């Protein structure tokens with residue numbers, strides 16, 4: 001699942017990256033297009049400038065050439081050669097291609113002496129007077145006619161003259177110029193009048209006014225600024241808005257390059273401009289764009305393809321994963337069901353705890369063992385097992401270190417003691433950290449073990465006791481006999497008599513032990529006698545009643561009526577009951593209450609006899625040892641009373657257990673009823 005999440009995240013990131021790349025590519029494309037346009041426009045204008053310069057040079061060169069021709073005529077004259085019409089016609093032939101209309105020799109009054117080409121204008125005298133006849137010069141005859149006079153004095157009274165039709169002359173150089181597909185050149189003179197323009201009606205007009213007249217509502221601010229620079233003789237490039245281009249009338253943004261034309265032998269400057277609409281550049285840019293967008297498109301397409309591929313493979317992968325998850329889930333469900341069945345069907349108590357020792361889950365066996373329903377869930381296991389806080393803390397600590405804890409312990413449930421073998425195991429299932437507990441009820445095994453040990457102990461003690469008793473009994477009889485004899489002959493007040501009395505007392509104590517031992521050895525008798533428990537008890541109580549009264553012990557009895565007969569010898573059972581009553585008396589230290597009850601338990605088909613006293617009780621750690629032969633806490637005790645009693649009860653198939661009450665001890669005897 002984590003992997004799928006990570007994969008999805010990756011896809012989202014890739015998708016976002018593609019979007020970002022596309023957006024960046026788009027803006028980059030726009031930016032680069034703008035930059036490209038700027039660069040191409042600059043380059044285009046650079047080319048237009050070259051064209052303008054070329055035109056300017058051609059005009060300058062043509063005029064220079066014509067002037068040189070005039071100077072060469074003067075040279076001929078200075079060398080005394082006559083100027084004939086044929087010579088002038090030869091000159092005319094050479095210069096007519098440069099836009100020279102007429103060639104002639106005139107006198108200083110302007111009278112034509114010889115001419116070639118068109119007729120010369122007659123009134124040139126004022127021109128010569130104005131300029132003086134010192135060297136070659138260039139003169140505009142009139143503004144309107146745009147006739148240029150190129151003159152060179154030959155002698156004091158003769159002048160060689162070329163007349164140039166400015167329009168024709170300039171047209172010859174400018175008309176052929178093409179910038180891009182539709183771009184053209186135009187020329188203005190030093191006063192801002194169009195010398196040449198593809199729109200014929202502009203020719204001879206003031207450029208500023210002509211534009212304004214054509215479109216009075218439109219602002220020609222940009223071109224006017226540029227034109228002023230042209231009139232100043234500057235060279236440069238720029239852009240301007242216009243409402244026409246040649247004969248085409250619409251809004252145009254135009255690119256322009258301009259350069260001055262320096263006319264020879266005068267300070268007059270014309271200016272040539274080459275202009276073209278921006279669309280010319282757009283065509284170039286479109287070609288570049290096309291390449292650029294093709295590349296960009298290819299990259300985007302590749303990115304989209306990659307994205308699509310990733311998407312499809314992710315879909316396929318997630319489908320596969322889903323199928324796999326469904327299959328695994330099914331397997332898991334089955335195995336979980338099997339596990340549940342196993343756990344629920346187990347006789348062992350199986351339950352889990354959280355790391356704080358609280359019950360998370362429990363199987364049926366656990367719930368029925370504690371005779372509780374689900375309310376034990378959430379309970380502290382220490383509380384459930386009646387353990388001290390320290391003990392449960394110690395177990396949890398061991399588990400937190402990853403150790404498994406295995407222990408045998410007792411537990412009291414509904415006033416009944418059980419032995420459990422409990423195993424605590426830390427479970428580390430990735431995120432799940434729990435404690436698994438499996439407890440097995442080993443009460444029966446324990447009891448069997450206990451019985452075996454006691455039976456073995458008793459068997460060996462019995463053999464030993466019989467031998468020892470036999471060997472000691474006779475010498476003891478002799479000791480007591482001789483002691484009595486000596487006492488008869490000794491005065492009662494003497495020290496010797498007292499000493500003999502002590503010997504007798506201890507010897508009698510020994511004899512008592514020996515008799516008990518013999519009883520113990522004899523206990524292995526026939527296990528098939530029948531006794532009435534209530535009758536045995538009543539008979540016994542009649543005998544010990546007085547002693548109990550003397551010791552301030554109240555007797556409370558609760559004997560069940562119609563109690564069935566049990567298997568056992570009445571005398572032996574009385575011996576057992578007497579042992580228990582004597583022990584209770586000893587424990588109560590001359591004051592207390594003794595409760596004796598009998599009842600029939602139909603479930604176990606046993607008679608239960610309980611002796612409950614209000615004495616000192618038995619220390620918990622000693623409970624297990626009280627049935628051991630010779631275990632006693634009394635100064636003068638033999639430690640045989642309970643072991644003999646145990647032997648007797650066992651012989652008749654019964655049990656005898658001891659419980660500590662809040663105050664005092666309780667002994668419970670169960671004896672199987674004598675079946676008919």
Ligand code: ADP
Nearest residue numbers: 583584587626632633634637638639640641642
């Ligand atoms: P003895 O009475 O000679 O000591 P028992 O076998 O009868 O030998 O008892 C063993 C020990 O069990 C006693 O010494 C005493 O410590 C303990 N005991 C038996 N019965 C009781 C009782 N009712 N209350 C307290 N302690 C008892």
